[in-house]
Amino acid sequence: MATLKELAAREEKFVGGHTSCAGCGYPNIFRLTLAAIKEPVAVVGATGCCEVNTSIFPYTSWKVPFLHNAFENSAATCSGVEAAYQSMVKSGKIKDENFRFIAFGGDGGTYDIGLQSLSGAMERGHDMLYICYDNGAYMNTGIQRSGATPRYANTTTAPVGKVNPGKSQKKKDLAKIMVGHNVPYVAQTIAGNWKDLTNKVEKAMSIRGPKFIVVLATCPLGWVTKSQDTVKLTQMAVDCCFWPLYEVENGKYKINYDPKDKKIPVADWLKLQGRFKHLFKAGNENLLAEIQTEVDQDWENLKALCDFHSKQGVV
Amino acid sequence: MTAVTEVKQLTVARTGNEAMAEAMRQINPDVVAAYPITPATEIAQIFSSFVADGLVNTDMVTVESEHSALSATLGAAAAGARAMTATSSQGLMLMAEIMPIVAALRLPIVMPEVNRAISGPINIHCDHSDTMFCRDAGWIQIFSENAQEAYDNVLQAIKIAENPQVHLPALVTTDGFIISHGMETIKILPDDDAREYIGAYKANYSLLNHEKPITVGSIDLQNYYFEHRIPVIEAMQAAKSIIKQVGKDFGEKYGRAYDLIEKYRTDDAEAAIICLGSTAGTAKDVVDALRTKGQKVGLIKIRVFRPFPVEDLTAALSTLKAVAVFDRSDSLNGYGGPVFTEVCSALFNSAQKPKIINYIYGLGGRDIDVHQIEAVYNRLNSIKDSKDVGDIVSYLGVRK
Known part of the structure; x- marks a missing residue:
């Protein structure tokens, strides 16, 4: 796996000049992702903040081939690009250059409107990596709730009101949905851990077939957080076990980082985010407790899955 | 040759x-x-x-x-x-x-x-x-x-x-x-x-x-x-x-030439139907039958709807007296079918243009037969020299 020094020495393939907000998580994700890939790569992006901010005509932040089609179909579109490559290499029309293919979407374009397209592409077994940058709401259109919005977060379509404490439903577990597709590699990581992120991208690139990585990304506007806290906030999500770092290789779960006795209460993470500030008002202690119980239960379930697989050993 | x-x-x-x-x-x-x-x-x-x-x-x-x-x-x-x-x-x-x-x-x-x-x-x-x-x-x-x-x-x-x-x-x-x-x-x-x-x-x-x-x-x-x-x-x-x-x-x-539109026996025709697709085949049979009776009827098939063949259509229609546009869909615009409205629009600035009526037909696979098409030609013959065309938009083969 590449060291930071090696990564830093590589040519920048995702460059500045884009119009993302300070503290936004995805520029880091794509800069690191492209640094981690040495082979030729083409990227297909779903409509959303990233696509909009990085490809405003006549400018582009992409120094690799980049295609945007629409909102819900980056996976299907990428599957067509990959099919074209395989077909034309096979028929001798173009040479085999070990081209790699990446599709991405935000949580809106992945968890929700693009889930069918993603599911189809993964099931069909295309040689591609799908990366979801998950900032937990439709941030591009103005912080509407998505299937990835955590319970009780304040959004503009599930706002905190006199009778409602924000989004009343739990977030989908997208990584597990992807594990259910029996793809060779699924991983969960964060925008603020360069090593975990690049290791996972490198590992994904070493595997043929469909791969999926979901990356927790900050949105200072939607989270109501400080723009300098991207690394801290995403790391705290790991430390409180709301967003564990794990990977699933050929169906086997493996936790990449266990905070153990450094595990922090989820409230420590929530209280830095304005989208949860109502939870810290008197009378809402039960809501906080509910979130803590849910996070603890999910973490124990994940550990149990990993224990089960580690006891099975390598088959 | x-x-x-x-x-x-x-x-x-x-x-x-x-x-x-x-x-x-x-x-x-x-x-x-x-x-x-x-x-x-x-x-x-x-x-x-x-x-x-x-x-x-x-x-x-x-x-x-x-x-x-x-x-x-x-x-x-x-x-x-x-x-x-x-x-x-x-x-x-x-x-x-x-x-x-x-x-x-x-x-x-x-x-x-x-x-x-x-x-x-x-x-x-x-x-x-x-x-x-x-x-x-x-x-x-x-x-x-x-x-x-x-x-x-x-x-x-x-x-x-x-x-x-x-x-x-x-x-x-x-x-x-x-x-x-x-x-x-x-x-x-x-x-x-x-x-x-x-x-x-x-x-x-x-x-x-x-x-x-x-x-x-x-x-x-x-x-x-x-x-x-x-x-x-x-x-x-x-x-x-x-x-x-x-x-x-x-x-x-x-040996099979194609154009934007196909004109079938329109050279000396006074009345014609405009249609798209398979109905053209049925209508050609009707034209042949009516021609044997001496009627000056023809058919214009729009082969290419996009781009819309404005120039070819206006030229082809300039010598006709009455035309029925067949639409196999309705625009739900409160007026008529899409082919009809586009043909009318194409003709608006033409000096020479025929009377035009519209038939919506065949929705949902409803069959269209030679008798229905013949009836339309008969109507065209009856209105071609009259001032009143009657109903501009009609529905063919639908039960009331």
């Missing part, structure tokens, strides 16, 4: 779907992405057997929806591949979001499309409401009268769409079940001739050039969007002469 067909063609029995699949086999696209839908299912299904038997080099992407079918086809075309898909009705409407993007990206995707009524209520039989629903998506639309035309049109659509002056996607339609499932004797080109005719495809730009990376599908705001729409508009205008040239050239090579 030299003999029109030096190429020895094969005479075969094929349904419309089989004929289109056969054309696709000869085209041998790099990628086909498709999803089943009645009555177009067979096209991709038959093509899949060509893939399974190694008769084509195509990478077949068996997607989970028509939306993904066109999305994957777009991706493949952006990667420089010759890519195709096929669909009908609800499938076409599911693709509708992506269709204008294909056109704007100037990707010459050719799509066989079988005309079927759109829901609701759900129906699987022919009318033109699906194709008309997508008429402003920036796709060339070629309607076929029979299986022979379906085959010829798919081959020509490749030449048209990939022409550097056009570079637009093209739909080639047949009428659901009437053509798609009707067996006919047709002539097809030998494989070698078909492949020579189609030629190799070389895209101007490809995503697969990492040494010269391009960004495709940028967000394009107030400063540039308008300017970027103009070349698409101009390409659609330019397509008219290219379609004519390709149709003429096809006729010279293979």
Whole structure:
């Protein structure tokens, strides 16, 4: 796996000049992702903040081939690009250059409107990596709730009101949905851990077939957080076990980082985010407790899955 | 005159779907992405057997929806591949979001499309409401009268769409079940001739050039969007002469010439019907029968609805006294069908124009017969010299 020094020495393939907000998580994700890939790569992006901010005509932040089609179909579109490559290499029309293919979407374009397209592409077994940058709401259109919005977060379509404490439903577990597709590699990581992120991208690139990585990304506007806290906030999500770092290789779960006795209460993470500030008002202690119980239960379930697989050993 | 067909063609029995699949086999696209839908299912299904038997080099992407079918086809075309898909009705409407993007990206995707009524209520039989629903998506639309035309049109659509002056996607339609499932004797080109005719495809730009990376599908705001729409508009205008040239050239090579519109016995005609698709075949029989009775009647078939053949139509209609426009869909605009309103619009500034009435017919696969068509010609004969045309829009063959 590449060291930071090696990564830093590589040519920048995702460059500045884009119009993302300070503290936004995805520029880091794509800069690191492209640094981690040495082979030729083409990227297909779903409509959303990233696509909009990085490809405003006549400018582009992409120094690799980049295609945007629409909102819900980056996976299907990428599957067509990959099919074209395989077909034309096979028929001798173009040479085999070990081209790699990446599709991405935000949580809106992945968890929700693009889930069918993603599911189809993964099931069909295309040689591609799908990366979801998950900032937990439709941030591009103005912080509407998505299937990835955590319970009780304040959004503009599930706002905190006199009778409602924000989004009343739990977030989908997208990584597990992807594990259910029996793809060779699924991983969960964060925008603020360069090593975990690049290791996972490198590992994904070493595997043929469909791969999926979901990356927790900050949105200072939607989270109501400080723009300098991207690394801290995403790391705290790991430390409180709301967003564990794990990977699933050929169906086997493996936790990449266990905070153990450094595990922090989820409230420590929530209280830095304005989208949860109502939870810290008197009378809402039960809501906080509910979130803590849910996070603890999910973490124990994940550990149990990993224990089960580690006891099975390598088959 | 030299003999029109030096190429020895094969005479075969094929349904419309089989004929289109056969054309696709000869085209041998790099990628086909498709999803089943009645009555177009067979096209991709038959093509899949060509893939399974190694008769084509195509990478077949068996997607989970028509939306993904066109999305994957777009991706493949952006990667420089010759890519195709096929669909009908609800499938076409599911693709509708992506269709204008294909056109704007100037990707010459050719799509066989079988005309079927759109829901609701759900129906699987022919009318033109699906194709008309997508008429402003920036796709060339070629309607076929029979299986022979379906085959010829798919081959020509490749030449048209990939022409550097056009570079637009093209739909080639047949009428659901009437053509798609009707067996006919047709002539097809030998494989070698078909492949020579189609030629190799070389895209101007490809995503697969990492040494010269391009960004495709940028967000394009107030400063540039308008300017970027103009070349698409101009390409659609330019397509008219290219379609004519390709149709003429096809006729010279293979004995079956095509144009934007087909005029049938209109030279001295006073009354004519305008229609699209399979109904033209039925109407030609009626014209022949009425001609034996001395009636000056003819038919104008619109083969290409997009680009709309304004010049050819206005010229063809200038000598007529009365015309009935047949629409196999209603615009639900409170007035009439899409072909009717566009024909009227085309004629508005013409000095010489006929009286025009509109018939909406055949919705949801309702049969149209020679007696109904004959009755329309009789009405045209009765109004051609009168001041009052009566009802402008009528519904043919519907129970009251």
